[in-house]
Amino acid sequence: MDHLELQALATELAFGAIRNALSSQTQRYATRQL
DSSP: OOHHHHHHHHHHHHHHHHHHHHHHHHHHHHHHHO
16 A cells, blocks of 8 residues: 555545534434424
8 A cells, every 4th residue: 555545545534534523413403403
């Protein structure tokens, strides 16, 4: 595994974590509104 591959993997993981956090925040907000 070279440096670029590791960087791409790290970026993918970071974006996945951000997306998960955002979707759980959105779900919590929507649940509170109901």
